[in-house]
Amino acid sequence: MGLLNRYAETLTGLGSFVLPEPLKDMQVGLFNTQLANELALPDDLMQPQTMLDWLYSPVTPLTQHAFAQKYGGHQFGQWNPELGDGRGLLLAETTDSQGHPQDLHLKGAGPTPYSRHADGRAVLRSTLREYIGGEALHSLGIPSSRSLCLFTSSDTVYRERPETGAMMIRTAPSHIRFGHFEYYFYSSQTDNLQSLLDFTIEHHFPECKEALNPYASLLKAVVSRTARLVALWQTHGFVHGVMNTDNMSIHGITFDYGPYAFLDTYESEAVFNHSDHQGRYAFNQQPGIALWNLNALAHAFSGHCSIDEIKAALSTFESTFITQYQHLMLSRMGLEESEQEPSLALMQSWLQILETQSQDYTYNFRQLALADINNIQCPFRDTFVDREKLDAWWETYRELRLAKQGQSQLLSLNPAVIPRTHLLQQAIALAEKDDFSLAEALLEAASTPFDTKWDIHPFSKPPASTSHTSLSCSS
Numbered sequence: 440m441g442l443l444n445r446y447a448e449t450l451t452g453l454g455s456f457v458l459p460e461p462l463k464d465m466q467v468g469l470f471n472t473q474l475a476n477e478l479a480l481p482d483d484l485m486q487p488q489t490m491l492d493w494l495y496s497p498v499t500p501l502t503q504h505a506f507a508q509k510y511g512g513h514q515f516g517q518w519n520p521e522l523g524d525g526r527g528l529l530l531a532e533t534t535d536s537q538g539h540p541q542d543l544h545l546k547g548a549g550p551t552p553y554s555r556h557a558d559g560r561a562v563l564r565s566t567l568r569e570y571i572g573g574e575a576l577h578s579l580g581i582p583s584s585r586s587l588c589l590f591t592s593s594d595t596v597y598r599e600r601p602e603t604g605a606m607m608i609r610t611a612p613s614h615i616r617f618g619h620f621e622y623y624f625y626s627s628q629t630d631n632l633q634s635l636l637d638f639t640i641e642h643h644f645p646e647c648k649e650a651l652n653p654y655a656s657l658l659k660a661v662v663s664r665t666a667r668l669v670a671l672w673q674t675h676g677f678v679h680g681v682m683n684t685d686n687m688s689i690h691g692i693t694f695d696y697g698p699y700a701f702l703d704t705y706e707s708e709a710v711f712n713h714s715d716h717q718g719r720y721a722f723n724q725q726p727g728i729a730l731w732n733l734n735a736l737a738h739a740f741s742g743h744c745s746i747d748e749i750k751a752a753l754s755t756f757e758s759t760f761i762t763q764y765q766h767l768m769l770s771r772m773g774l775e776e777s778e779q780e781p782s783l784a785l786m787q788s789w790l791q792i793l794e795t796q797s798q799d800y801t802y803n804f805r806q807l808a809l810a811d812i813n814n815i816q817c818p819f820r821d822t823f824v825d826r827e828k829l830d831a832w833w834e835t836y837r838e839l840r841l842a843k844q845g846q847s848q849l850l851s852l853n854p855a856v857i858p859r860t861h862l863l864q865q866a867i868a869l870a871e872k873d874d875f876s877l878a879e880a881l882l883e884a885a886s887t888p889f890d891t892k893w894d895i896h897p898f899s900k901p902p903a904s905t906s907h908t909s910l911s912c913s914s
């Protein structure tokens with residue numbers, strides 16, 4: 440199958456053609472054969488070595504239309520028009536097994552007109568975190584960009600310390616961000632905004648064309664997808680870490696992984712990004728920030744939608760989020776939605792017990808799924824400090840937990856393995872010595888997170904320390 444370049448060809452004025460600049464001695468570190476099989480890639484690209492070779496020449500299907508997109512974004516609440524692909528390039532487009540478009544995007548490709556004096560590079564640490572994170576979220580059923588290929592190199596890239604330079608190719612339905620619309624709106628590039636809106640609807644939201652106002656329909660779709668995404672993040676204890684509007688995909692997928700983390704110990708106010716001094720992107724702030732970001736996006740629609748249409752679209756966020764979140768949480772706990780009040784109260788008190796007793800989030804949900812509900816006493820009570828409190832909770836839980844909801848269903852909603860920060864750090868340390876064995880093992884586990892074989896594997900255990908690691912934004 441041939442590759443397409445519709446964004447670069449249709450929206451040529453919305454970015455710059457830039458050739459990738461390969462690093463020294465690039466080698467294939469990881470290749471996602473399963474994902475490659477799901478894409479309509481040219482046969483040659485089924486070989487990662489060819490993929491790599493094609494990046495070195497200016498006249499291959501991966502490089503001849505390589506394009507850096509221009510966008511802006513609200514970063515920590517401040518408008519920044521100076522953004523764009525400073526180190527990423529849209530190489531080409533393909534389709535997935537359902538015939539939906541999928542971009543091939545190279546991260547760490549070298550400088551572009553939007554690099555702002557930075558080096559245009561990415562390091563192995565951050566590309567490996569993104570690679571595993573994307574596949575892990577996908578396997579949990581959380582929409583995400585996906586990871587196709589990771590290349591290492593012998594080049595040193597300087598961050599807080601000298602690090603190994605790397606690149607990765609990821610896929611996503613498109614790389615159109617909230618910040619794209621914001622940029623063309625705030626810079627009064629009316630024609631470009633119009634072209635971008637029409638392109639987005641035509642190629643990515645064709646169902647909106649039928650609506651009375653397709654632009655209002657598009658906004659509503661983005662609100663709804665974003666609300667669902669954040670409900671999934673909250674359910675799984677995922678913290679994105681840097682929800683700037685340039686890191687928000689209009690498809691409602693997890694995108695532009697930076698200092699992300701899954702909660703270990705349940706701490707509702709946990710902040711992982713060490714530059715986030717105000718806690719703007721704390722775990723429990725994510726729903727509010729998503730709505731803030733949607734408000735920023737909605738401004739860019741103000742020439743195309745009435746105030747009432749914008750208000751109507753934004754007003755669906757809260758109810759969509761709450762409905763989804765409650766549904767997902769009650770399902771994870773095997774609780775009946777028709778018994779909503781007692782079930783929700785039980786869910787809240789569970790979270791409170793986890794938080795006040797500094798208990799691991801994912802591990803204890805999994806224990807709940809594994810537990811034999813016929814036990815009078817909570818089978819995993821030993822790790823809790825205030826056992827009486829847990830016992831009292833367990834008694835009510837047993838009563839409410841649906842007998843009909845089989846254990847296998849609960850096990851398929853509560854992962855045994857997530858890519859915990861300490862595991863990622865161990866995998867990175869080895870990969871920096873050219874040993875990808877732990878990265879591959881973690882990837883396998885994170886790609887089959889519900890499999891009971893992991894319950895006896897160290898990957899499923901919480902880290903020894905309950906205090907969490909702050910993560911650098913540098914990548």
Ligand code: AMP
Pocket residue numbers: 521522523524525526527553554555557558559560561686695697914
């Ligand atoms: P990020 O923090 O990765 O979401 O990036 C924010 C903005 O900075 C985007 O416009 C990136 O393209 C740009 N950027 C980040 N790191 C680099 C880098 N090393 N070189 C050039 N641009 C970068």
Ligand code: MG
Pocket residue numbers: 685686695
């Ligand atoms: Mg970004």
